[in-house]
Each structure stands twice: as C-alpha cells, then as structure tokens.
Amino acid sequence: MPLSEHEQRLLEQMERALSADDPKFANAMRGSRHGRSARRRLAVGVVAVVVGLVLLLAGVSTSRIWLGAGGFIVMLAGAIWAFSPARGTGARTDAQPGPAAARRARPGRARRSGSFMQRMEQRWDRRRGERW
Template sequence: MPLSEHEQRMLEQMERALYAEDPKFATALEGNGLRTYTRRRVYQAVAGFLVGIALLMAGMVAQQIWVSVVGFLVMLGCAVLAVTGWRKAPKPGEQPAGLARRPVRPKRSVMDRIEQRWQRRRDEQQGH
C-alpha cells in the first residue's frame, strides 16, 4: 500500500533529522547495497587467495603434496570469485546492469490495480 501524503512528509522529516543529527551514519545507510556486497566479496576472495598461497607454501615446505594441491585449488577458486565479483560491481553512481535494461514503469500497488479493475467493471455494467 502506498504511503499517504502525510506519511511521506513525515518520512522526509525523519530523513532530514537523521542527516542533521548524524550525517555519516545517514550516508552509510544510503550506500548501494550491491556495490558494498560485491566489494566485500572481492576482499574476502583476496584474503582467501592469500590463505591459498600460504597453504601452497606450507605444503611445499612440509613436503605434503595434497596440502599444496588444496592451496592451489583455494587460490584458483578465490581468483575466480574475485574476478567475477569485480566485474559485477557497478561503478559509483551507476545502476546495476540488470536494472539498466528493464524499461522503467511506475510502480502500482495491488490496491491500485484492484481499484482500477473494480472501476472498469462498474463502467461496463453501467454501459450495458
């Protein structure tokens, strides 16, 4: 259900108050969630890649081939995650790729559609 004009004004007032009280927190809440998620994913992949290098080296030092193989596989998997995460990350100020291709339509609530159907039926019944 859409917000009434009064509720929208109240929400805008609350947002302005939040910006006035704590602008750093407000801008953190406003950040692009997808960009933050992909950036975090890339950082985790880089950390995993470093762990893979450590496993590879430890396996070589301990002369345990299976530890080196596991380290290499961890490195490979993390490299793939980092590259795919980096490509999917939208640039600052840019819409995610999936949203840019879709035509922009005004969102209508379920109640608006039901009201339109009801109005159409009443108009049809009055016309007959």
C-alpha cells in the first residue's frame, strides 16, 4: 500500500530533522554500499561453498581424491570469503577511536601499577578484610 502525499511529506520532514540532529546515525540508517557489497560477498561465498560441496561429493563418488580435495578447498575458500570483512572496512575514522584509545581516554580511572598477580592479591586481601 503506497503512502499518501501527506504521509510522504511527513516522512521527508522527519528524515530531514533526523539528518540535522544526528547526521552520523542518519547516514548509517540510509544504507550504504557496504551493506550491498557484504550481501554480494555472502552470496558469492555461499555459491562457492555449494560448488565445493558438489565437487567434494563428485570426488568421493568417483574415487578421485584430487577432485574431493579441490572441492574441500573451494568450500573452505568460499566460507572464508563469505564471512571475512572486505578490505578497507576495518579502517576507523577519527570520530570512532579504537578500543585502546577508549581505554586511555576514560575519565576518572587512574592507571594501576603492579603486575596482574599483585593486583589480584590486593583484591583478595581486600575481600578477606571485608569479611573478617
């Protein structure tokens, strides 16, 4: 059921207001080429897995080990291709710092001194002191 003209105008106004308020979120919701390329990548990977499975079964049924091994390799490559991110998608922007930067930038949290075991011993001592 198509939207009426009034509903379309309201929807466009809401989109403009959202873009003005939070452009980053609006761009994420708008849908990008990344989503299409991820779906295409998944589809190619699934096709490669199916072709590899067919080759594997053909190799097993004809007792040709090289064909079965090739089918397995094609299946493995297809699965890796389907579920690995495309190049360049792992790059971070300045607006989104990495996890190490987020740990360094936490306010109100001082850097702890000592080794891991020393900190665990201190925690243990504190807990024992609270109970006794």
